[in-house]
Amino acid sequence: MGKRVGMEVAIASAEAAALCKFDVASVYPITPQSHVAEHLSDIVADGRVDASFITVESEHSALSSAMGASATGARVVTATSSQGLLFMSEVMPITSAMRLPIVMIIANRAVSGPINIWNDHSDIMPMRDTGWISFFADNGQEVVDMVIQAFKVGEDRRVMLPVNVNMDGFQLTHVVEPIIMPDQEEVDKFLPPYEPFATLHPDKVVSMGTLGMPEFFTEAQKSKNVALVNSKKVILEVWKEWEKQFGRKYEPIQSYRTEDAEIALLTMGSMGETAEIAIDELRKQGVKVGLLKIKLWRPFPFDELKKAVKGIKVLAVTDRACSFGGPGGPVFSEIRSALYDVPKRPKIVNFIIGLGGRDVPMEGFMEMVQKAAKGKLSEPYEFYGVRG
Amino acid sequence: MTEKKGPETWQEINPGCMVFRKGSAADYHTGSWRAKRPLWENEKCIKCGVCYIYCPEGCITEQKDGYFDANMDYCKGCGICAHECWPGAIKMVNEED
Numbered sequence: 001m002g003k004r005v006g007m008e009v010a011i012a013s014a015e016a017a018a019l020c021k022f023d024v025a026s027v028y029p030i031t032p033q034s035h036v037a038e039h040l041s042d043i044v045a046d047g048r049v050d051a052s053f054i055t056v057e058s059e060h061s062a063l064s065s066a067m068g069a070s071a072t073g074a075r076v077v078t079a080t081s082s083q084g085l086l087f088m089s090e091v092m093p094i095t096s097a098m099r100l101p102i103v104m105i106i107a108n109r110a111v112s113g114p115i116n117i118w119n120d121h122s123d124i125m126p127m128r129d130t131g132w133i134s135f136f137a138d139n140g141q142e143v144v145d146m147v148i149q150a151f152k153v154g155e156d157r158r159v160m161l162p163v164n165v166n167m168d169g170f171q172l173t174h175v176v177e178p179i180i181m182p183d184q185e186e187v188d189k190f191l192p193p194y195e196p197f198a199t200l201h202p203d204k205v206v207s208m209g210t211l212g213m214p215e216f217f218t219e220a221q222k223s224k225n226v227a228l229v230n231s232k233k234v235i236l237e238v239w240k241e242w243e244k245q246f247g248r249k250y251e252p253i254q255s256y257r258t259e260d261a262e263i264a265l266l267t268m269g270s271m272g273e274t275a276e277i278a279i280d281e282l283r284k285q286g287v288k289v290g291l292l293k294i295k296l297w298r299p300f301p302f303d304e305l306k307k308a309v310k311g312i313k314v315l316a317v318t319d320r321a322c323s324f325g326g327p328g329g330p331v332f333s334e335i336r337s338a339l340y341d342v343p344k345r346p347k348i349v350n351f352i353i354g355l356g357g358r359d360v361p362m363e364g365f366m367e368m369v370q371k372a373a374k375g376k377l378s379e380p381y382e383f384y385g386v387r388g
Numbered sequence: 389m390t391e392k393k394g395p396e397t398w399q400e401i402n403p404g405c406m407v408f409r410k411g412s413a414a415d416y417h418t419g420s421w422r423a424k425r426p427l428w429e430n431e432k433c434i435k436c437g438v439c440y441i442y443c444p445e446g447c448i449t450e451q452k453d454g455y456f457d458a459n460m461d462y463c464k465g466c467g468i469c470a471h472e473c474w475p476g477a478i479k480m481v482n483e484e485d
Contacts (some may be wrong), residue, residue, distance in 0.1 A: 099404035160403050198406055206405040211416070219398040220405050226398070 001075035002180040002246070008175040010035035011139035012181070013079075013105045015164070016147035019187040020103075023074035026054040026066040031117045032169035033107035035080040042076065044260060059084040060182045063091040063102075070100040071208050073199035075151065078102060081169060082109035084122045089130070093332040095162045096131030097224055098208055099197070102133075102210075105147060108269065108320075109169040110356040118357020119169040121269065124297075125330045126270035127246030131224055133163040133231055134297035136268045140177035145169045145248060153238050155194050159231045167298075170357065182246065190245055215286055232299045252301030253308045257283060258290030263369055264309070264346075266292045266317045271354060275318075278365035289369050294331070302338050309339065314370035315346040318353045318384075328352065328381030351384040352363045358385065418445065424480040430455045432477035439469035439478060444485035 007015070014036050017025070025044060026168075029094045030039035054069070054362040056062045059080050070076045080088060085106060095102055110116040113124050124366045131151060137143040143165065150163035167173060181191075198206045212220050232336065234254070239250040257279050258264055267275050272293040292308050292315075294301070309315055319329020327333040332350035337343040354360045368384060371377060395401050401407070419444040426439075439456050440448045446471060447462035458469070 050448065145462050197403055197409075203406065205410050207412065208404060211413075212405060212407050213416075216394055216401070216405075219395060219401050222398040223401040223403075227403070 002182045002186065002299070004178055004180050006176050007140070007179050007181070008035065008174065008176050009143055009179075010107065011039050012140055012179050013143050013147055013167065014039035014043060014143040015181065017077040017103070017105070018049050018152045018237075019182060019184060020075065020077075020148055021190055022047055022051055022077045024052050024054065024057055024066065024069040024076045025078065026062045026063045027068065027079050028056050028059045028084060030081045030084040032109055032119075032173045033084070033105070035173065036105055036107065040079070042333070046074060050260065058064050058376045062232040063088040063095065063104075066102050067091065067095055067098065067100055070102050071098070071194040071200045073194070074100045075155075075194045075290060076100075078107070079105040079107070081107040082111055082117075082123045082381060085127060086114060089127060091126060092130035092162075094209065096228075099227070100162060101151070101152045101160055101162040101194075102163065103133065103147065104164040105134060105143075106166045107169040107173045108166050113140055115171075116356040119171050119320075120355045120357070121166075121294060121387060122322075123165055124164070125213065125321040125323075127164075128298065128330065131150060131161070131228055133159075133161055133228070133235070134161065134166065136166045136297055137172065138270055138272045138293060138295075138296055139178045140172060140175070140268075141248070144179055144181065145242065145246070145250070148182070148191060149238055151194075152191050153231065153235050156234045156238075157195075157221075159227065159234050161227060161231055162198060164237045166269065172340075174353040186245065190241070203296070226297050232296070235299075236298060237288075248293060250269060252296035252304045254293045254295060255308050256291040256293065258292065258308065258312070260287045260288055261311070262292030262313045263373055264290045264292050264312045265369060265372075266294065266331070266335065267364060268294045268297065268318075269320065270361060271318065271320075274360065274362055275365045278362045278369070280368055281362065282366055283317050287369065292297050300338065301357070305335065305338055306342055309342075309346050312346045314372050314375045316351060316368055317348060318351050319367070320352075320354050322352050322355075322383075332381065348377070349377050350381035352381060353384045355383075360384070392400050397440045418464050419459075422460075422463060423483055424465045424466070425460065425463060425483055426458055426465070426469050426470045426478045427481050428456060429477050430452060431477070432475045434475050436473050436475075436478075438474070442470060442472045
């Protein structure tokens with residue numbers, strides 16, 4: 001039943017893809033994703049998986065060739081980060097529109113400038129509307145589990161969509177963690193071989209990536225949106241199955257000590273673990289505080305959010321990116337919008353935190369809770385810890 | 389019976405907008421874009437086929453007599469054939485003329 005190993009998370013994410021027996025890896029290396037690219041290449045070169053590794057000249061080509069491979073019926077993995085993800089952005093909505101279940105491992109990193117290689121979520125946030133399913137992992141174990149789950153969800157005939165698994169650059173990618181690596185037999189039992197809806201094959205005519213005239217384009221977009229919305233049902237199903245087989249529970253929004261909580265922090269990604277410690281500390285002091293962690297960013301878990309905030313008076317949303325000149329952080333803006341119609345909604349405040357690798361220690365989250373307690377900040381959204 | 393040209397509702401859209409019918413691109417008559425059309429003067433034509441090779445739409449074909457003509461359902465009137473025809477046997481004329 002799996003083996004507990006100490007492994008760097010980037011390496012572990014590639015190992016998870018290998019357990020899924022990918023057919024093609026098409027990856028261009030970029031910090032802090034490079035260890036994923038290198039290790040996928042090692043896995044193929046060592047013959048551990050019967051697969052091709054495509055050495056591409058750019059991220060645009062990485063995703064484009066990944067799509068070509070996926071269209072022939074291959075199980076395809078790619079990975080990127082920051083500028084690389086932005087370079088893929090032209091191809092991303094086409095991947096989802098063509099309903100190709102590629103899995104992309106993203107080592108989240110700040111987008112330049114100034115040039116910065118460290119972690120925040122400013123790379124994935126602009127990709128929000130590209131029609132991909134988006135998972136956010138808290139730790140190495142979740143990265144491994146989510147990569148395997150991603151293939152199962154994306155390839156499901158009721159879904160047929162690409163999935164990205166977000167892991168924080170450096171904070172996760174370069175950290176050695178104890179991880180329970182599932183056995184090959186376990187993964188084989190969980191993940192059946194990929195059976196594509198259609199493949200490019202000369203014997204069976206199909207056109208993919210067709211022209212959509214104005215009289216069909218709206219219908220095409222609606223159909224893509226419905227596919228993404230409906231994928232949630234399958235995601236929940238797959239997570240239930242995962243829990244049953246592997247004993248680890250996954251939910252779109254994970255609540256931590258929110259019973260009787262009046263204030264709640266909300267995080268996405270690895271900072272959730274630091275926030276948990278801050279919650280424990282504050283609970284010891286008698287503060288009624290809890291934590292919500294979003295694991296499923298797209299499709300957005302509206303019902304789960306409404307349920308999770310019941311009884312909470314103040315919700316402090318943390319964002320790892322800023323929508324410049326907009327309403328604050330992208331997560332904050334979505335949460336506020338999602339709760340607008342809820343009569344008993346909490347007051348919602350926004351902290352933009354941990355930009356470009358800025359550390360947020362436990363004390364930081366404790367301070368945010370104190371500041372949020374009033375239900376209002378001195379400004380609509382706060383760049384937490386900014387000097388000046 | 390005429391075959392249906394495309395989906396009516398979003399529910400009828402195939403996953404990924406895939407099209408399983410052969411040659412469906414031929415339904416779209418790009419000739420409607422044309423402002424000018426090529427006109428062949430066969431006296432000057434040496435039957436070299438350069439127009440046929442260069443036509444980006446692939447709509448120029450060799451006729452039985454060895455001369456060339458374009459399918460006006462698909463000719464966009466780009467004028468590449470006239471530009472490439474070195475004996476000068478093709479001239480572009482206004483669609484209204």
